[in-house]
Amino acid sequence: MEWWGWLIVALVVIVLLVGAVLAVQARRRRGGVIIDGSGPDARPGKGGRGR
């Protein structure tokens, strides 16, 4: 293979690696809403009615 063929392969590999790293980082940084069950009434069967 010509030298420029190897260059193209190397560039493609670099782009794929950077893309993979960014995708993993985006997944790790993605937010959510987490239920913390440490509240005073957070016990099975307790939900559904007022304080």
Added chain:
Amino acid sequence: MRLMRTSEIAKRPVVTFAGEDVAQVKDIVYAAGGGQVAGFTLAGRGLFAGPLKQALPWKAVVGLGADAVVIRDTTVLEPTKAVIESSRASGGSGADVLGSQVLTDAGVDLGVVRDVVVAVTEGAGGHCDVVGYEIEASAALGTQGEKVLIPLPDTLAASGEHLMVPASAKDFVGRDLAGFGAAVDAFRAQLGGAS
């Protein structure tokens, strides 16, 4: 009292009084008992920064504005691990509610949670409470596929996979945040009267 979706808070920068941009909000952590927001987990700023090992407790939040969350300084941050582990140890699932199914206590599927609505009370001693879910409605609500808001009781049922609400919640469904506060109050008043 101000109503907002948690998706508006996520990714908001956390800034100190000194003007230092120390982190951004990742997860919103709330208590199943009372729905009070306990704090936020954090991610670093910058393209390659991941989640941080420190979390921001709600009591340390000085201001929750449209563009940033303001804190005094970085000493107010607490270990994230402690927040999550205390949740699990005390029976909480520590699970993300986004994507969870909402069921009534009559066993009817109302839809899937797409966002969470919180009520923020400003000023000293202010608090932030979960008051509703934005759900992608099921056929049971007659508006299948549409996003609607359902109010929550003061005390939430939390299993991690299914979120339970009283059957009467579907009578107080709203379409936008304007007027949803009144729907929450009416729903809770009705529950209080029924118990």
